[in-house]
Structure formats: C-alpha cells, structure tokens
Amino acid sequence: MKYYLLGASALFALEANIASAHAANYLDAAVDPVIETVKKIPELMKVYGVSGLAVTAVKEDRVLFSQGFGVTASGQSYSSSTSCxxxxxxxxxxxxxxxxxxxxxxxxxxxxxxxxxxxxxxxxxxxxxxxxxxxxxxxxxxxxxxxxxxxxxxxxxxxxxxxxxxxxxxxxxxxxxxxxxxxxxxxxxxxxxxxxxxxxxxxxxxxxxxxxxxxxxxxxxxxxxxxxxxxxxxxxxxxxxxxxxxxxxxxxxxxxxxxxxxxxxxxxxxxxxxxxxxxxxxxxxxxxxxxxxxxxxxxxxxxxxxxxxxxxxxxxxxxxxxxxxxxxxxxxxxxxxxxGEVPPMPLLTAFGDYKAMNGADIISVYKQAKERVDGYDFSDAEALLNNIGYTFLSDKRVEDAIQVFKLNVQEHPNSGNVYDSLGEAQLTAGDKLAALASYQQAVALNPHNQGAAKAVKKLLQEK
CATH class of the missing domain: 3.40.710.10 (DD-peptidase/beta-lactamase superfamily)
Incomplete structure (x- = not known):
C-alpha cells in the first residue's frame, strides 16, 4: 500500500539535476551562520529535487530568519514575500x-x-x-x-x-x-x-x-x-x-x-x-x-x-x-x-540518486547508514523504503522492488502496510503463494485493511 498521506509513490523521487541557471539563485539573503540547518538547505533542495522554497523561523519575540531560496516554478527568484x-x-x-x-x-x-x-x-x-x-x-x-x-x-x-x-x-x-x-x-x-x-x-x-x-x-x-x-x-x-x-x-x-x-x-x-x-x-x-x-x-x-x-x-x-x-x-x-543541537540529515540524503541503484544497493546503503546512528534521521525510514519500492515497481523492476519491500518488512515487522506492499510486488511477480502469506500478515496486523482482505479472499479462491 502506498503512503498517500505523504504523497504518491514519487514523493521522494529524485531529479538528478537542477538547471545550472538556478544554482546562482539558491540564496536571496544572507544565511545566519549560527543556524546550521539553514546552511544545508541548498544541499537538501538538490537531493529532493526542489528548485525553490521559502522558510521562516520565530522564537519568542524574534524573527530569526525569513528567507527565500532558489526559484519558483515560473522561474522567478523565491523570496520571503513570494506568495505560496x-x-x-x-x-x-x-x-x-x-x-x-x-x-x-x-x-x-x-x-x-x-x-x-x-x-x-x-x-x-x-x-x-x-x-x-x-x-x-x-x-x-x-x-x-x-x-x-x-x-x-x-x-x-x-x-x-x-x-x-x-x-x-x-x-x-x-x-x-x-x-x-x-x-x-x-x-x-x-x-x-x-x-x-x-x-x-x-x-x-x-x-x-x-x-x-x-x-x-x-x-x-x-x-x-x-x-x-x-x-x-x-x-x-x-x-x-x-x-x-x-x-x-x-x-x-x-x-x-x-x-x-x-x-x-x-x-x-x-x-x-x-x-x-x-x-x-x-x-x-x-x-x-x-x-x-x-x-x-x-x-x-x-x-x-x-x-x-x-x-x-x-x-x-x-x-x-x-x-x-x-x-x-x-x-x-x-x-x-x-x-541548540545540529539535527541529523534525512535518510534520503544517504541514497543519492536511488533510481540508479538496484535492490541490493539499497540494502547495502541502508545498512551502512544505520551504522551511523548520529548521521541520519530514521523516523521516516518505513515511508522512504516503501516509496523506493514503489518507484522500482512502477519502473517494472519487480525483483528490485521485492528486495526493498523485504528489507522494509525486516525493519518494520509490526507494520501491516509493509506486508501489503510486499504482497503487491510478489503478486506482480506471479508468486501467488508468497503474496498470499504477505497479504494474510497485512490483515493480521491491520484488520481494517480491506484491500489486503480482498486480495486474500481472491488468492484463496484461486488455490
């Protein structure tokens, strides 16, 4: 099952390059050197494939910063006064x-x-x-x-x-x-x-x-x-x-x-x-x-x-x-x-252009990132792996998708959603027995998952 709350399966899809003309416009105001996260915004924009944004932060009675970065969809410089x-x-x-x-x-x-x-x-x-x-x-x-x-x-x-x-x-x-x-x-x-x-x-x-x-x-x-x-x-x-x-x-x-x-x-x-x-x-x-x-x-x-x-x-x-x-x-x-602490970077930044990877690469990078507990934020790991899996699945790279979904099951065994996603990939690969087992586990963990329940019923009828 895709995470529609966070967006479609392309939520974390990467654009390998942002037009070089945009690079000079990453900042339209001086970056506060005290706030390390602000310094990382250009890097994050490149990783996420976002060409422009604006951000503000306030603490008590002070506006700490209010800035624009990059360009709008129409190519105009993004500023703190850009309507959004x-x-x-x-x-x-x-x-x-x-x-x-x-x-x-x-x-x-x-x-x-x-x-x-x-x-x-x-x-x-x-x-x-x-x-x-x-x-x-x-x-x-x-x-x-x-x-x-x-x-x-x-x-x-x-x-x-x-x-x-x-x-x-x-x-x-x-x-x-x-x-x-x-x-x-x-x-x-x-x-x-x-x-x-x-x-x-x-x-x-x-x-x-x-x-x-x-x-x-x-x-x-x-x-x-x-x-x-x-x-x-x-x-x-x-x-x-x-x-x-x-x-x-x-x-x-x-x-x-x-x-x-x-x-x-x-x-x-x-x-x-x-x-x-x-x-x-x-x-x-x-x-x-x-x-x-x-x-x-x-x-x-x-x-x-x-x-x-x-x-x-x-x-x-x-x-x-x-x-x-x-x-x-x-x-x-x-x-x-x-x-006052510098926060870890989103897990996505560990993968680079993940669309150029295969399933084994994703597993290897994930395990290396996991060893650096102070380096990345793993709180959205389930959603990220799910979306990578669906990116592979939509590109008809079914075996790569299955590898990623299996990693997600291993890392999040109490999530019915990851079993649902694995079942969908296994069914696409034609492995009905494996898909049935995954869908049954999805239902066991989340009895309200009607899609998985219908898949179980259909697969049982076809046995």
Whole structure:
C-alpha cells in the first residue's frame, strides 16, 4: 500500500539535476551562520529535487530568519514575500480561529449538531460540533463525489450546498470510531458559523488572526475574486507568505492572536484529540519537543509551532511534484532552534540518486547508514523504503522492488502496510503463494485493511 498521506509513490523521487541557471539563485539573503540547518538547505533542495522554497523561523519575540531560496516554478527568484499556497495547512488558521471562538463563547465545541442545524439528519443530531474538525464525525467525503466538480466550478456555491449533498448519504462510520480525512465536516462547520454568527470564515480569520497580527498577504482568493467559489475556506485554499507567517507566530507569542498555552490546552483536550490529530492540527512530539500544526498540498507547505518554547517554523514551496522536503526541513529547524543541537540529515540524503541503484544497493546503503546512528534521521525510514519500492515497481523492476519491500518488512515487522506492499510486488511477480502469506500478515496486523482482505479472499479462491 502506498503512503498517500505523504504523497504518491514519487514523493521522494529524485531529479538528478537542477538547471545550472538556478544554482546562482539558491540564496536571496544572507544565511545566519549560527543556524546550521539553514546552511544545508541548498544541499537538501538538490537531493529532493526542489528548485525553490521559502522558510521562516520565530522564537519568542524574534524573527530569526525569513528567507527565500532558489526559484519558483515560473522561474522567478523565491523570496520571503513570494506568495505560496497553504493548501490543507490552512487548517492551522482554522484551529486558531475556532480556539478563539470557543474562548470567547461564540461557539460551543461540545454542542450537538441538532442544536445548530434545524433539519439535521437523525444520524447527525447527537454529533458534537468538534467532531466536524477532527474528522471523527463519520460524515462522508464530498470532494471525491461525481457532483463535486460541478459545485467547485460554480462561483455561487456555498457551504450549505455541500451540506445538502451529503446530508442524506449514510455516515461512513460511527461518530468517534475513526479519524479519517473528511473536508465535508469543515464545510458544515463553516455553514454553522455563517448561520450562527452571520460571518464567513474569511471574516473571522481577518478578525482573529490577520488584523491583530498585522498580516497583509494572507487571504483566500475568493475574497478578491468573485469567480472563485467561497466554500471550504477553512479546509484549504488560503495563500500567504513566510513573512506573514512570521507575523502570525509573533502574534501568538505575544498573545495578540491567542496565548500559546491556551491554544495548546485547546488542542490537547482529550475529547478533541483522536490519537495524534486534534482540531485542525496534527500533534507531534519529537526529541521531547511537542509541536502542533499541519502540512498541505502534498507537503508543499508545512507549519509547526512549539507552544512551550514559543517557537514557530514555516516552509513553503510551489513544487508540483510533492517531493516532501517541507516536512523534514521543518523538523530539522525546530530541533536545532529548541535544543541548540545540529539535527541529523534525512535518510534520503544517504541514497543519492536511488533510481540508479538496484535492490541490493539499497540494502547495502541502508545498512551502512544505520551504522551511523548520529548521521541520519530514521523516523521516516518505513515511508522512504516503501516509496523506493514503489518507484522500482512502477519502473517494472519487480525483483528490485521485492528486495526493498523485504528489507522494509525486516525493519518494520509490526507494520501491516509493509506486508501489503510486499504482497503487491510478489503478486506482480506471479508468486501467488508468497503474496498470499504477505497479504494474510497485512490483515493480521491491520484488520481494517480491506484491500489486503480482498486480495486474500481472491488468492484463496484461486488455490
């Protein structure tokens, strides 16, 4: 199974060369010599095949840096004032906005949908409002339906139109049973805000975030362009600059937006938290540092904020290949800014151009890298090996893919997903018995893996 959360199988695919004309533009501002991670950004961009990005970091009342590197997709120099999309990282704005609304008593997060929606379906009536924002409501997905394209292309579409489409579709699961990505919950929440407060989500962002933080370049395109439908604003679509995000971090740190500990308490409320996801925010603890935030656009944008240390990092790029650099780069910066230690490099940097390798090469390089425990970050090793395997599989290098997937099984024996991937490669190779065993193990480790369960059923019927 591919890791779609981190992007398609090409998430970590490499481009061997970046045009030499780009090289001179890697930095448009002086690098702070104290921050070692900043010095490594050009190298990381080459390894990940990203031609341009912007990054900012804030600690307490100081903007430590706010810089652009390389060039945009259109060939313009990337600067700290270059506009970039937030995509699903817009949910950080939603998280802060709803935290303020709850603090001011303007919305009751525990209120049931029957209290907010006059014609709420019976199955929805007991669902508390907060489940709309942590993807646990069970309300069906909207964006994958045939009718969504027509709504999205109509400038007059409102969130209420989404509600009317999904209200009569059975819930995908019992409320609170799972947390599965469902933008439709954000549409329903925005509809409720409009009905209860007579304010759009954009109005509330302006009131609670951009005005107090003096952010001048953060907005949704629909605010300025009537041809853009103004719905699902809180789920994605805002654009910003890293300079503006630095202002947002400062606004949190000085409590003009919201006090850091109030936002933290809001997100860590045990009712709102489902595993590592809360209301518009992924909660992550690494190296003893708790951060909140969200990525978006296949990791084209990534926002991380450490409330205890009052430290914020934002990385954005207009890279359309979703190479995923924004995630490890933000982690590295956060680690160095909080601990003062130079962080290890992402494991991907150990492989170079892995597409030129074979399966045995991958195994050898991985083992050598593993011996250097202080040299590389292995936290994403499972996802990286999985994506390398799928790169080989898509190139019809099936045996190389099987070798990589077997390494992943060896390294991550408790992951059902790695067995699922191995089973797919073995089935492609025509080894049905081996594939059956792998799929059966995938199901044993993750009974909710319907794809693997169907493969087991089919293979058993063919025996």
């Amino acid at each position: 999309g937030l995509y699903s990282a817009t949910k950080v704005l939603a998280s802060l906005t709803y935290a303020n609304l709850a603090k001011d008593g303007r919305i009751n997060m525990e209120g049931e949908l029957a209290d907010y929606i006059e014609d709420a379906p019976e199955a929805w009536q007991d669902i508390p409002f907060y489940r709309l924002l942590n993807h646990t409501s069970g309300i069906t997905m909207a964006v994958n339906k045939d009718w969504f394209g027509e709504l999205a292309s109509n400038p007059a579409t409102q969130n209420a139109d989404i509600y009317q489409k999904v209200r009569d579709i059975p819930l995908d699961y019992k409320p609170g049973e799972f947390s599965r990505y469902r933008q439709s919950g954000y549409a329903v929440a925005e509809m409720i805000l409009k009905n209860q407060l007579d304010a759009s989500f954009a109005d509330l962002v302006h009131e609670y975030l951009t005005t107090p933080a003096d952010m001048t370049n953060t907005k949704h395109p629909s605010v300025l362009d009537d041809s853009q439908p103004a719905f699902l604003l809180s789920a994605g679509g805002f654009v910003t600059t890293v300079d503006d995000m630095a202002k947002l971090f400062i606004g949190i740190n000085n409590a003009k937006v919201i006090a850091p500990q109030k936002w933290k308490a809001f997100l860590l409320n045990q009712d709102y938290l489902f595993k590592d996801y809360s209301l518009g925010s992924l909660i992550e603890e690494r190296d003893g540092i708790l951060t909140v935030g969200h990525s978006g656009g296949g990791a084209r944008a990534n926002i991380r904020y450490a409330p205890d240390e009052q430290t914020g990092v934002m990385v954005c790029t207009d890279d359309r290949s979703n190479k995923g650099l924004a995630i490890p780069l933000a982690r590295m910066l956060m680690h160095e800014l909080v601990t």
